[in-house]
Amino acid sequence: MTTATDFRHLAERAAKDLADATATEALAWTAETFGDRFIVASNMQDAVLIDLAVRAKPDVDVLFLETGYHFAETIGTRDAVEVTYPSVRIVNARAEQSVADQEAEFGPLNRTNPTQCCFLRKVVPLQRTLARYDAWVTGVRRVDAPTRANTPIVQWDDRNGLVKVNPIAPWTDEEFREYIDTNGILENPLVSEGYLSIGCAPCTAKPLPGQDARSGRWAGLAKTECGLHG
Numbered sequence: 001m002t003t004a005t006d007f008r009h010l011a012e013r014a015a016k017d018l019a020d021a022t023a024t025e026a027l028a029w030t031a032e033t034f035g036d037r038f039i040v041a042s043n044m045q046d047a048v049l050i051d052l053a054v055r056a057k058p059d060v061d062v063l064f065l066e067t068g069y070h071f072a073e074t075i076g077t078r079d080a081v082e083v084t085y086p087s088v089r090i091v092n093a094r095a096e097q098s099v100a101d102q103e104a105e106f107g108p109l110n111r112t113n114p115t116q117c118c119f120l121r122k123v124v125p126l127q128r129t130l131a132r133y134d135a136w137v138t139g140v141r142r143v144d145a146p147t148r149a150n151t152p153i154v155q156w157d158d159r160n161g162l163v164k165v166n167p168i169a170p171w172t173d174e175e176f177r178e179y180i181d182t183n184g185i186l187e188n189p190l191v192s193e194g195y196l197s198i199g200c201a202p203c204t205a206k207p208l209p210g211q212d213a214r215s216g217r218w219a220g221l222a223k224t225e226c227g228l229h230g
Helices: 004-017 023-034 048-056 072-084 099-106 114-130 173-183
Strands: 038-041 061-065 089-093 135-137 154-157 162-165
Touching: 004 154, 004 162, 023 038, 023 048, 023 135, 023 162, 038 048, 038 114, 048 173, 061 114, 072 089, 089 114, 099 114
Parallel strands: 038 061, 038 135, 061 089, 135 162
Antiparallel strands: 154 162
16 A cells, blocks of 8 residues: 555655656656556646647646636636546535535635635535546746746645646746647636736736736735645
8 A cells, every 4th residue: 555655655656756757758658657646736827737738638637726716718718628628527625615605604715815715615625626636737837936946846845745746837928828839728717808817707817017926816815825735
């Protein structure tokens, strides 16, 4: 039986061995190492990570945090992914309470306490879903924000107790855009409207010129992360 300690050591070795790996190499390693025991997370801003992952595992599980507060365009992108990649399985992770029940009990947490709202509608459903896997793959990139500048390609996710793979961590914005354009990748329509980091509708705005992509998330607040990655 493989223990958490075993996986931690595996992640530490892979962090060194795959430090300079391409996205294709990192995902091939992930599929070979974990088989059906890994899941790819997507916020449905685009299908770049999904497109890369299906090349390594056509029937890969794809995690979508269905918070109940998404833009209609985000839900539409999720549905389009299912049509474009029919072999993938979309795992919709939902909070224990509906939006209506949460707001009836706590009021509009997305305005009064967005950190708690993220915890209930993102962090808890994520942890509950990831408990069924040994690894997860994310689209975190170092250029996203200063808080992500040192993101490795493989790491041990101590918070969730599994291996975390960030295959496109080194990609620049230009490399990312080139992949979308060259491969005709699905993209959330909101991106073309200037939304460069798309989360829940009440907490997402267009970033101001010259600011990093995630500056439009929780604009006006000190909050910069939803708690999924730090």
